[in-house]
Amino acid sequence: MSTPDPLPEYLRQSPAVAERFAKLKQRPVVMEIDHLGRQFPGAQGPVTALRDISLKIHRRELVCVIGPSGCGKSTLIRIIAGLDEPTSGRMLVDGKETSGPSPERGMVFQGYTLFPWRTVKQNVMFGLQMAGRPSSEAEADARQWVDLVGLRNFADNYPHQLSGGMKQRVAIARALAPNPRVLLMDEPFGALDAQTRAQMQSHLLEIWRNVDVTILFITHDLDEAILLADRIIVLKANPGEIHEVIEVPVPRPRSLDQLQTPEFQATRRRLDELIHPKLHAPSEHLPITRLTQIGDDVE
Amino acid sequence: MSRPRWFAVRQELSPTRRRLLGGVAFLLPLLLWSIVSYVPFIWHPNIKVIEPGEVSWMRPGLQIPRADFAKEVATAQAAGVRPPTGERANPIYLPPPHAVGRALYTAFTTAPVLKGDLWLHESLAMSLKTIFWGFLISSAIGVPLGILCGAFVSASRLSEPFIDFVRYMPAPAFGALMVAVLGIHLEPKVAIIVIGTFFQQVLVVANTVRKVDGGLIEAAQTLGAKRRQLVLRVILPASLPDLYNDLRILLGWAWTYLIVAEVVGVSSGITFFINQQAKYRSFDNVYAAILIIGFIGLATDQILAFIGERLFVWKNPRPSRVRRLITSTVARFLPRAPVEEIAPSA
Ligand SMILES: Nc1ncnc2c1ncn2[C@@H]1O[C@H](COP(=O)(O)OP(=O)(O)OP(=O)(O)O)[C@@H](O)[C@H]1O
Ligand SMILES: [Mg+2]
Numbered sequence: 340m341s342t343p344d345p346l347p348e349y350l351r352q353s354p355a356v357a358e359r360f361a362k363l364k365q366r367p368v369v370m371e372i373d374h375l376g377r378q379f380p381g382a383q384g385p386v387t388a389l390r391d392i393s394l395k396i397h398r399r400e401l402v403c404v405i406g407p408s409g410c411g412k413s414t415l416i417r418i419i420a421g422l423d424e425p426t427s428g429r430m431l432v433d434g435k436e437t438s439g440p441s442p443e444r445g446m447v448f449q450g451y452t453l454f455p456w457r458t459v460k461q462n463v464m465f466g467l468q469m470a471g472r473p474s475s476e477a478e479a480d481a482r483q484w485v486d487l488v489g490l491r492n493f494a495d496n497y498p499h500q501l502s503g504g505m506k507q508r509v510a511i512a513r514a515l516a517p518n519p520r521v522l523l524m525d526e527p528f529g530a531l532d533a534q535t536r537a538q539m540q541s542h543l544l545e546i547w548r549n550v551d552v553t554i555l556f557i558t559h560d561l562d563e564a565i566l567l568a569d570r571i572i573v574l575k576a577n578p579g580e581i582h583e584v585i586e587v588p589v590p591r592p593r594s595l596d597q598l599q600t601p602e603f604q605a606t607r608r609r610l611d612e613l614i615h616p617k618l619h620a621p622s623e624h625l626p627i628t629r630l631t632q633i634g635d636d637v638e
Numbered sequence: 639m640s641r642p643r644w645f646a647v648r649q650e651l652s653p654t655r656r657r658l659l660g661g662v663a664f665l666l667p668l669l670l671w672s673i674v675s676y677v678p679f680i681w682h683p684n685i686k687v688i689e690p691g692e693v694s695w696m697r698p699g700l701q702i703p704r705a706d707f708a709k710e711v712a713t714a715q716a717a718g719v720r721p722p723t724g725e726r727a728n729p730i731y732l733p734p735p736h737a738v739g740r741a742l743y744t745a746f747t748t749a750p751v752l753k754g755d756l757w758l759h760e761s762l763a764m765s766l767k768t769i770f771w772g773f774l775i776s777s778a779i780g781v782p783l784g785i786l787c788g789a790f791v792s793a794s795r796l797s798e799p800f801i802d803f804v805r806y807m808p809a810p811a812f813g814a815l816m817v818a819v820l821g822i823h824l825e826p827k828v829a830i831i832v833i834g835t836f837f838q839q840v841l842v843v844a845n846t847v848r849k850v851d852g853g854l855i856e857a858a859q860t861l862g863a864k865r866r867q868l869v870l871r872v873i874l875p876a877s878l879p880d881l882y883n884d885l886r887i888l889l890g891w892a893w894t895y896l897i898v899a900e901v902v903g904v905s906s907g908i909t910f911f912i913n914q915q916a917k918y919r920s921f922d923n924v925y926a927a928i929l930i931i932g933f934i935g936l937a938t939d940q941i942l943a944f945i946g947e948r949l950f951v952w953k954n955p956r957p958s959r960v961r962r963l964i965t966s967t968v969a970r971f972l973p974r975a976p977v978e979e980i981a982p983s984a
Pocket of ligand 2: 412413414
């Protein structure tokens with residue numbers, strides 16, 4: 340895993356990027372996670388899924404959370420969404436402590452979770468209707484959101500008539516329609532094929548540029564995290580704790596063309612070290628015995 | 639494989655084959671019945687007397703087991719008197735298809751034997767009325783209660799243990815009680831259907847409601863839905879197609895309770911008709927009445943399925959053979975929502 344030309348230090352930021360981060364930190368804090376912990380009762384005593392997570396997210400920041408499977412990413416985002424309760428610590432949005440789910444924290448799930456009995460437009464209208472908006476107004480609003488995610492021609496289709504990528508765009512529009520302060524996304528593109536996924540990533544960046552919303556995005560795809568994030572929160576498992584916070588030195592606007600740039604590669608390598616330390620150590624010995632007859636020409 | 643096989647595990651059949659099998663499903667039993675009825679050397683355990691000869695106790699049309707008849711013939715011949723003649727026949731309780739086919743029509747046109755008894759169509763109307771009220775009353779309470787039980791654990795814990803307990807008591811056991819309380823006419827019969835249906839219904843509905851994808855509920859919560867909205871705007875619409883299907887199945891159960899219900903108090907309806915006809919040994923009418931119940935059941939179910947398909951376009955179920963036939967015929971007279979399949983690409 341050694342590259343011939345030396346990569347820059349991933350911590351080094353170009354002046355433009357450094358200035359952007361300085362400005363970002365000036366912005367008001369939208370969401371504050373304060374010494375958050377979560378334990379689950381287990382067969383052999385309680386399991387600590389999250390321990391002492393503290394984090395401040397500024398307005399219109401895009402933060403990605405990354406970590407090995409089972410490190411508590413979903414638990415974290417569910418607590419933030421109000422779908423789960425922390426066992427210790429608290430959560431503040433705009434300085435106010437939260438309790439339970441609320442439309443100020445919109446969520447996009449990996450499994451789409453569109454309402455199958457509602458058309459695309461009606462799905463997007465749901466949050467507006469819950470807020471008691473008159474339906475003509477809600478419909479006009481929903482139409483704009485449907486246009487924004489590029490589904491104008493599918494406004495009256497049912498979810499079962501859409502592809503995975505289209506469904507996820509509806510889910511994004513639906514979550515954004517009630518004007519949330521924070522958009523929470525739990526591996527939203529995890530079920531999509533590589534090409535659709537790339538499309539959705541640039542799509543999300545474009546939406547984010549045009550909408551006043553702060554995004555917390557969970558992924559296990561390192562490239563996705565670097566491509567999207569201002570900051571990447573790296574979690575480690577057992578117990579789930581913040582391992583490192585990386586300010587992504589790749590300048591904006593981002594595109595997939597930056598994949599080969601030195602900043603991207605340097606960040607990528609650091610993430611690799613943090614997430615897969617075992618890959619660099621000798622692989623653990625598996626008790627494999629030969630079960631079938633194979634030829635000698637395999638290796 | 640160019641030619642698809644008839645027996646491939648879980649493989650769809652071509653429409654032609656589906657249609658073919660659907661027809662055979664009905665033709666095969668009919669064919670068996672015809673063979674037993676019309677081929678004289680198959681089964682036909684009796685001899686029907688045509689001409690009694692000089693055997694004093696025989697009458698034309700009387701049926702006697704073959705062995706007994708042969709004995710009588712032998713005795714007559716030995717005694718030198720004229721032996722009886724007859725033909726092989728099936729027992730009276732197995733009329734041939736054409737007799738039942740005729741009865742399907744004549745049962746409606748024949749006046750009842752006793753004055754004051756009901757015509758067939760009147761009996762049928764009475765049965766339908768019993769079913770209708772029984773099922774309506776049961777559903778009016780059972781469905782909302784089931785939804786509550788499915789949505790709220792506390793409602794479920796409060797009612798389901800008791801319902802589970804009552805459900806094991808056979809509905810007919812309440813017959814005498816219902817007659818004492820509600821009289822001898824329609825009311826106790828409706829009550830039996832309600833008792834037979836209601837308790838199952840609550841449990842079935844609650845179970846269906848519980849199967850609503852939890853992800854939908856969580857998504858709705860993050861969109862600001864509160865308790866009332868979760869029930870009315872998410873849980874209810876999400877489970878509606880399955881509830882509808884549940885009710886279709888439960889309606890079928892209600893029909894089975896009808897037969898019990900109709901012998902409670904004053905015997906009435908289609909059951910009374912069947913019992914009367916059996917008493918007169920008009921078994922062709924008995925079969926006709928049973929077939930009519932089958933037809934009514936099948937027709938209601940298919941109509942309900944058809945309506946369901948219109949109601950829940952978003953569910954896009956795979957329509958059954960018969961249903962598609964009805965759909966395609968009736969669709970010509972009904973406007974259809976313009977829903978087209980879209981290829982999965984933007
Ligand atoms: N409801 C629960 N009850 C008990 N333990 C749970 C529960 N939910 C999560 N856990 C435990 O908490 C830990 C974190 O789970 P979580 O689903 O948050 O991981 P994750 O980082 O999202 O994993 P993945 O990348 O596979 O989605 C796991 O060890 C899991 O077993
Ligand atoms: Mg997860």
